[in-house]
Amino acid sequence: MHERLSFHIKRDSALHRLNPLTKIFLVLALILVAFLNPWYWTPHLLVLIAITPLSLLARVGAEYFRAAARLILPAVGFLFLMQAFFQPVGEEILFQFYFLDVTRESLMFAFSNAMRIFVMVSAFTLFLLTTHPSELMSDLTRRGLPGQFSYVIISTLQILPQIQARAQTTIAAQRSRGLETEGHFIKRAGSLIPLVGPLVLGSLVEVEERAIAIEARGFTSKSLKTSLHDIPDSSIDKALRWALAVIAILSITLKLWLS
Amino acid sequence: MLEKIKNNFNTQTWVLIPIAIAINIAMGQIVLVLRLPVYLDSIGTVLVAALCGPWAGALTGALSNIIWGLAIDPNALPWWPVAFFIGYMAGRMAQWGFFKSWWKVVVTGFVVALTAAIVSTPIAVYLYGGITASGSSFITAYLLQTGQGIWEAVFSTNFLVEPVDKITTAMIAFAIVLGLPKRTIGGYPKPQQVEAEGGAGRTQMYIAVGVVVLLVLFAAFMLRNILGG
Amino acid sequence: MAFVNLQNVTYQYPLTKSPVLQDITLQIEEGEFVAIIGPNGAGKSTLCYALGGFVPHFFKGEFSGMVEVAGKKSSDATLDEWVLTVGLAFQNPFNQISGAKYTVFEEIAFGLENTGVPREEMKSRVEQAMAQTGITDLSDRSPYTLSGGQQQRVALTSILVMQPRLLVLDEPTSQLDPIGTREVFGVIRAMAERGMTVVMAEHKMEWIAQFADRVIALKDGATLLEGTPQEVLTSDLLTENGFGISRYTSVAREARRRKRWRADVPLPVTLDQAAEGFAFTPPS
Numbered sequence: 162m163h164e165r166l167s168f169h170i171k172r173d174s175a176l177h178r179l180n181p182l183t184k185i186f187l188v189l190a191l192i193l194v195a196f197l198n199p200w201y202w203t204p205h206l207l208v209l210i211a212i213t214p215l216s217l218l219a220r221v222g223a224e225y226f227r228a229a230a231r232l233i234l235p236a237v238g239f240l241f242l243m244q245a246f247f248q249p250v251g252e253e254i255l256f257q258f259y260f261l262d263v264t265r266e267s268l269m270f271a272f273s274n275a276m277r278i279f280v281m282v283s284a285f286t287l288f289l290l291t292t293h294p295s296e297l298m299s300d301l302t303r304r305g306l307p308g309q310f311s312y313v314i315i316s317t318l319q320i321l322p323q324i325q326a327r328a329q330t331t332i333a334a335q336r337s338r339g340l341e342t343e344g345h346f347i348k349r350a351g352s353l354i355p356l357v358g359p360l361v362l363g364s365l366v367e368v369e370e371r372a373i374a375i376e377a378r379g380f381t382s383k384s385l386k387t388s389l390h391d392i393p394d395s396s397i398d399k400a401l402r403w404a405l406a407v408i409a410i411l412s413i414t415l416k417l418w419l420s
Numbered sequence: 421m422l423e424k425i426k427n428n429f430n431t432q433t434w435v436l437i438p439i440a441i442a443i444n445i446a447m448g449q450i451v452l453v454l455r456l457p458v459y460l461d462s463i464g465t466v467l468v469a470a471l472c473g474p475w476a477g478a479l480t481g482a483l484s485n486i487i488w489g490l491a492i493d494p495n496a497l498p499w500w501p502v503a504f505f506i507g508y509m510a511g512r513m514a515q516w517g518f519f520k521s522w523w524k525v526v527v528t529g530f531v532v533a534l535t536a537a538i539v540s541t542p543i544a545v546y547l548y549g550g551i552t553a554s555g556s557s558f559i560t561a562y563l564l565q566t567g568q569g570i571w572e573a574v575f576s577t578n579f580l581v582e583p584v585d586k587i588t589t590a591m592i593a594f595a596i597v598l599g600l601p602k603r604t605i606g607g608y609p610k611p612q613q614v615e616a617e618g619g620a621g622r623t624q625m626y627i628a629v630g631v632v633v634l635l636v637l638f639a640a641f642m643l644r645n646i647l648g649g
Numbered sequence: 650m651a652f653v654n655l656q657n658v659t660y661q662y663p664l665t666k667s668p669v670l671q672d673i674t675l676q677i678e679e680g681e682f683v684a685i686i687g688p689n690g691a692g693k694s695t696l697c698y699a700l701g702g703f704v705p706h707f708f709k710g711e712f713s714g715m716v717e718v719a720g721k722k723s724s725d726a727t728l729d730e731w732v733l734t735v736g737l738a739f740q741n742p743f744n745q746i747s748g749a750k751y752t753v754f755e756e757i758a759f760g761l762e763n764t765g766v767p768r769e770e771m772k773s774r775v776e777q778a779m780a781q782t783g784i785t786d787l788s789d790r791s792p793y794t795l796s797g798g799q800q801q802r803v804a805l806t807s808i809l810v811m812q813p814r815l816l817v818l819d820e821p822t823s824q825l826d827p828i829g830t831r832e833v834f835g836v837i838r839a840m841a842e843r844g845m846t847v848v849m850a851e852h853k854m855e856w857i858a859q860f861a862d863r864v865i866a867l868k869d870g871a872t873l874l875e876g877t878p879q880e881v882l883t884s885d886l887l888t889e890n891g892f893g894i895s896r897y898t899s900v901a902r903e904a905r906r907r908k909r910w911r912a913d914v915p916l917p918v919t920l921d922q923a924a925e926g927f928a929f930t931p932p933s
Contacts, residue, residue, distance in 0.1 A: 196547075232494060233494050236493055236494045236495045236553065237494070237495075239495070239553050240495055240548075240552070240553040243551055243552070243553055243557055244548070244549070244551045246561070247551040247557055247558070247560070247561030247564075248549055248550070248551050248561075249561065249564045249565060250549075270549060274547075274548060274549065278494065278495065278497075278498075281494075281497065281498075282489075282490075282494035282497060285490055285497075286490075289490065293751075294751075295750070295751055295755065308762075308763070309429070309434045311749065312434055312747070312748075312749040313434060313437050313438055313479075313483065314483070315748070315749045315750070315751075316435075316438040316747070316748030316749050317437075317438040317441045317442065317483065317487060318487075319748050319751075319793065320438050320439060320442045320748060321438075321441070321442045321445060321446075321487070323442075323793075324439075324442035324443065324445075324446045325442075325445070325446050325449070327446075328446040328449070328450055332450065332453065349454045349455065349456055350454075350456055352454065353450070353451075353454065353456070356450055357447065357450075357592070358599075360443075360446065361443055361463075361596055362596065362599055362600070364439045364442070364443070365436075365439065365596070365600060365604065366600075366601070366604060367439075367744055368432055368435050368436050368439065368604065368607075369432065369603075369604055369607055370739070370741060370744040371435045371744045371745075371748070372431040372432045372434075372435045372607070372707075373698075373703055373707060373737075373739075374739075374744055374745040374746075374747070374804075375431060375434075375435070375747050375749075375759075376431050376703070376707065376728060376729070376732065377701065377732050377736065377737045377738075377760075377808065378732070378747065378759055378760035378763060378807060378808070378811065379729060379732060379733070379760050379763035379764040379811070380431055380434075380729075380763055381431060381728065381729045382729040382763045382764045382765070383729060384763075384764055384765035385765050386762055386763060386765060387761070387762055387765050387766055387767060387768060387771065388762055388768070389754075389755055389758040389761075389762060389768065389771060389772070391768065438748065602664050603662065603663070603664065606663050606664060606709070607707075607708075
């Protein structure tokens with residue numbers, strides 16, 4: 162239940178050195194192409210010729226494959242199964258399961274859908290592996306995103322593991338006092354209250370004090386914010402962003418033109 | 421417009437949002453541990469929407485979903501617009517005075533559920549061809565098998581699943597608000613939206629719980645009719 | 650005109666029935682160290698918030714009177730301007746961590762980023778502030794992995810780096826263990842020695858006696874006593890009004906009652922002072 166919330170691996174590579182915004186462009190372009198390109202094998206090809214090589218280039222290949230195996234594949238696999246069984250398309254029935262027909266078409270459909278989701282999530286994973294959250298937020302703030310967004314994203318990433326840990330402690334503590342996490346539905350529903358009460362109310366009463374603490378440090382200051390870290394943005398970055406934008410626009414036009 | 425968005429956000433809003441997101445995610449996971457047939461992953465979103473306004477609620481919902489999608493379950497990622505509109509609608513309902521007594525909160529939960537069902541239908545249809553990674557797609561598949569159109573099938577499924585979850589969510593959020601010290605509430609942008617009226621007492625709460633139980637029974641009945649019939 | 654000037658400050662929180670501060674008038678000179686003592690609910694924290702501008706700017710409610718620091722009135726400034734004049738640190742170290750930063754260095758720079766300090770100046774000010782409070786070695790640690798005492802020193806540094814004219818501390822050690830308490834008071838002592846103007850709400854009398862120039866005792870939102878630590882902290886009025894007093898004072902008072910205390914030595918607050926006054930008749 163306790164998930165590690167920072168994927169970032171500190172290494173020196175071309176991908177690590179790219180500006181965070183360039184990498185966001187890359188992720189979005191990959192997703193758009195995967196979802197909009199009409200050719201059946203596009204998403205599969207993207208994984209083979211773009212995402213996997215990029216992860217090796219970024220020297221995070223091992224971590225990428227681990228994340229894929231632990232997080233992405235199970236989810237995508239489940240989606241694939243759901244779709245293969247439940248998608249009522251096609252004539253050519255491969256086998257039957259109660260009232261469900263698995264056809265060649267439903268398999269094909271399920272496979273490409275699953276691959277699209279795979280492209281989407283693995284592109285994001287690659288981005289998160291090579292970009293530190295504070296680097297990303299500093300860069301976006303410099304480009305005009307209100308500073309409060311940076312606060313929200315980063316403190317969420319830091320608070321979540323704490324609240325999850327607190328939830329886990331509460332569950333363990335209540336279990337040792339005989340809380341029902343097994344057994345009948347109504348018993349389990351009843352055990353929700355002693356779990357939620359302390360967890361939620363405890364964190365909510367802190368809000369006022371935490372708000373005072375950040376206001377004492379100029380959180381609402383109207384002056385233009387500065388940043389401790391300098392996030393490089395080279396001419397290569399700018400050129401790449403243009404190229405990726407063109408790819409994205411082309412795939413949208415192609416989709417509109419074909420439909 | 422911009423002013424209306426801005427008045428949802430003061431420092432307490434910005435501090436509350438990360439906590440609300442964490443509550444959403446932690447609750448979602450607790451419910452998985454307890455294997456309850458609801459999600460309850462928008463309690464924080466509804467809370468922010470009621471205390472701060474629709475735009476703050478929408479932001480909380482969308483961010484919760486994206487973080488959940490990136491860190492825990494990739495299949496959640498495409499559904500962020502649903503969470504966005506859950507927060508937005510809950511905030512609007514609170515603004516219209518529907519977060520002040522138990523029965524009004526039940527109405528809020530129902531409207532939020534309807535919104536969620538409407539917004540998730542096109543995502544399910546266009547992105548997944550109707551069958552998603554959620555267990556409820558079993559119902560969709562059955563409805564499709566019986567010859568229903570894809571839009572009807574997906575929408576009926578959503579509409580069967582959502583109300584129980586969203587009404588329970590809204591009620592838990594309301595119970596939390598009732599439990600908060602008055603002084604704490606005063607610091608948020610919209611404290612007047614959650615000023616409890618006469619209908620916030622015990623009796624009303626039991627009636628509201630009764631309504632939810634009836635809804636569960638109704639949904640179970642419908643489900644048996646659909647699958648058994 | 651005094652450096653800090655409070656005139657007839659009366660304040661009532663929203664949704665409450667009676668005022669927490671009643672007609673408080675108070676002057677503090679530049680470089681002075683003033684301690685505020687009082688039982689729970691006496692209005693210590695509220696007075697700190699009034700100096701820090703959070704009363705009434707953040708809490709709203711009914712405010713009358715005037716708070717003036719370094720020639721500026723808090724009613725003429727917005728809160729974000731006022732925090733540049735008055736720095737506020739308070740009890741819970743954990744809640745003072747912004748959460749928006751991954752390292753102690755970034756955490757301390759947070760206030761400077763918000764107020765638009767240029768990068769090079771920011772770095773040198775952060776380094777300097779960390780050196781002053783002795784936390785340079787924590788620079789790359791995550792604020793969440795620190796002990797309470799370390800977190801509180803980070804919180805103090807985060808305020809000091811903004812170079813306020815007045816430092817307000819609301820029971821900065823009440824949630825710390827003895828080691829953390831000693832660490833934090835070490836930093837506060839250093840601030841006092843460098844001539845910082847400090848107002849500190851505190852109930853640890855032994856520590857107050859060590860560096861306060863003046864002590865103000867609050868009761869029910871009004872000033873009960875005011876004077877040197879020696880005068881105020883050993884006054885009989887404190888015990889009569891439900892204040893906690895130093896254990897050395899209460900032991901010495903008992904000794905005096907039993908005629909075991911030297912008549913020429915005043916009642917003590919600290920251990921050192923206490924050792925002076927005991928008069929023993931050696932057993933014959």
